[in-house]
Amino acid sequence: MTARPVLASDSAPRLAPHTRLRHDAMRGVWTVQAPERTFMLDDTAHAVLAHCDGATTLNGIVDRLCDAFPGAPRATIAADVAAMLQDLADKGVILA
Numbered sequence: 001m002t003a004r005p006v007l008a009s010d011s012a013p014r015l016a017p018h019t020r021l022r023h024d025a026m027r028g029v030w031t032v033q034a035p036e037r038t039f040m041l042d043d044t045a046h047a048v049l050a051h052c053d054g055a056t057t058l059n060g061i062v063d064r065l066c067d068a069f070p071g072a073p074r075a076t077i078a079a080d081v082a083a084m085l086q087d088l089a090d091k092g093v094i095l096a
Helices: 043-049 058-068 074-090
Strands: 020-024 029-034 037-041
Touching: 029 043, 037 043, 043 058, 043 074, 058 074
Parallel strands: none
Antiparallel strands: 020 029, 029 037
């Protein structure tokens, strides 16, 4: 059994090789396509995943989102981003 990948603030998440971030023009939504499954993204999830380039750290993603959503508390953004990306890492969609 392999160890669960745990994202840290200095992790630089990226989509796994078998996944793709795609815009579904028919439905007008962003999706993450993985083998035999698709994740429909809301605007917030897309804003997070758009920064998962393998170079930007988790802290860097939070910084960018704080700039994009200046009214939201940093602690809330950090907690939500970490939880979402950890869930996707647990599902094999995100690597760090």
